[in-house]
Amino acid sequence: MVRVDDDGVTFKSIIDGSTHRFTPERSIEIQHAIGADIIFAFDECLAPEESHQRQKEAVERTNDWAERCLVKHKE
Numbered sequence: 197m198v199r200v201d202d203d204g205v206t207f208k209s210i211i212d213g214s215t216h217r218f219t220p221e222r223s224i225e226i227q228h229a230i231g232a233d234i235i236f237a238f239d240e241c242l243a244p245e246e247s248h249q250r251q252k253e254a255v256e257r258t259n260d261w262a263e264r265c266l267v268k269h270k271e
Contacts, residue, residue: 200240200257202257202260203219204217204218204219204220204222204238205217205218205219205240218238219238219264220237220238220261220262220264220265220268221264221265221268223236223237223238223265224238224265224268224269225268228269235269237258237261237262237265237266238258238261238262238264238265239258239261239262240254240257240258240261241254242254
């Protein structure tokens, strides 16, 4: 139902089954469009039970995504 890669996340809607793709840049675009007062960087959240190696990979990916979010936010 969800596929995460270095560029972003692809998932299917639980409402109608349609496929959606979010990237760090798209996340910032959406937050700007809705007039968010507080903007969050796109991140990969894992369950606490995931392995240390998998947690490390997610932190590295989140850091990369945060840098991309900042670039998009400054445009």
